[in-house]
Amino acid sequence: MTFNKRIARGAALVAIAACALVMPVNLASAETISVDVGTKLSDGLPITGNGQNLPSMGLTTGYWFAGPSPAPLVISYYSSGEALKHQSEISVAALKWTRSWVKKECGSTKPAKVRACKAAAVFDVDETLVSNYELFVEADPQFTIPSAVDISAANANCTRPVIxxxxALFKAFTRLGITSFIITGRPEADRVSTTTCLAGLGIAGYGDLIMMPTGNTQNAANRKADQRHALIKKGWKIGPSIGDQISDMANGSMQHGFLLPNLMYYVA
Ligand SMILES: [Mg+2]
Structure with a gap:
């Protein structure tokens, strides 16, 4: 590795770690972990995470919210900076893993070669690139089901903050020559607001924004796996899938899941 490359690599890791404010990055808590993915979701693991996610409770479709009992713990987790620390750790682990995957898959870490070999990554949107915590704690501090009015206002006004x-991970991938795709459960009706808000947060230049098609009745795990598979059929090689739900990385068509924390809700 050349000196310049070492500097660039160090700068990317520092940029991600610096996002966790002044807290030290402890890679020990971003580990490859065993996750109960149910009986239908068997292919596409391993997953690197930290265990700060709600269990499936046997849910096979739809979603559920944490509810009022754990609300003080949820608020403490996010307001103390612990969530940000874990988000940073998972992002650092994802960059480290993806660098070696690209080297193996494309035979090089030169951006032009990585682009030519169609190396790709997948990002989710909510609780991955942007946070809904601030919206929920303001409008729904019991973590039940936020109102459609509040969600619409957040969509229209781009009030969700970036994670x-x-x-920083998304941008590091771009510099490496990796094409990122965004696969979200948001409906097609939200395409313009989602694109606009992401652009306002400096998230642009992705391969495509893939949303929930109108009339789709699949659960998130099956729909997102099918959407990744469609990209692979177009010649893309998907390495990492980064999301806050097992359903962002279940059923294969990717090499490694990176599971960000979400103590607020579960999506099957
Ligand atoms: Mg999400």
Whole structure:
């Protein structure tokens, strides 16, 4: 590795770690972990995470919210900076893993070669690139089901803040020559607002924004796996899938899942 490359690599890791404010990055808590993915979701693991996610509770479709009992713990987790620390750790682990995957898959870490070999990554949107915590704690502090009015207002006004370490990861991938795709459960009706808000947060230049098609009745795990598979059929090689739900990285068509924390809700 040349000196310049070492500097660039160090700068990317520092940029991601710096997003966790002044807290030290402890890679020990971003580990490859065993996750109960149910009986239908068996292919596409391993997953690197930290265990700060709600269990499936046997849910096979739809979503559920944490509810009022754990609300004080949820608020403490996010307001103390612990969530940001874990988001940073997972992002650092994702960059480290993806660098070696690209080297193996494309035979080089030169951006032009990585682009030519169609190396790709997948990002989710909510609780991955942007946070809904601030919206929920303001409008729905019991973590039940936020109102459609509040969600619409957040969509229209771009009030959701970015999750900075994940944005730094997205940008590091771009510099490496990796094409990132965004696969979200948001409906097609939200395409313009989602694109506009992401652009306002400095998230642009992705391969495509893939949303929930109108009338789709699949659960998120099956739909997102099919959407990744469609990209692979077009010649893309998908390495990492980064999201806050097992359903962002279940059922294969990717090499390694990176599971960000979400103590607020579960999506099957
Ligand atoms: Mg999400």
């Amino acid at each position: 900075a370490p994940v944005r």
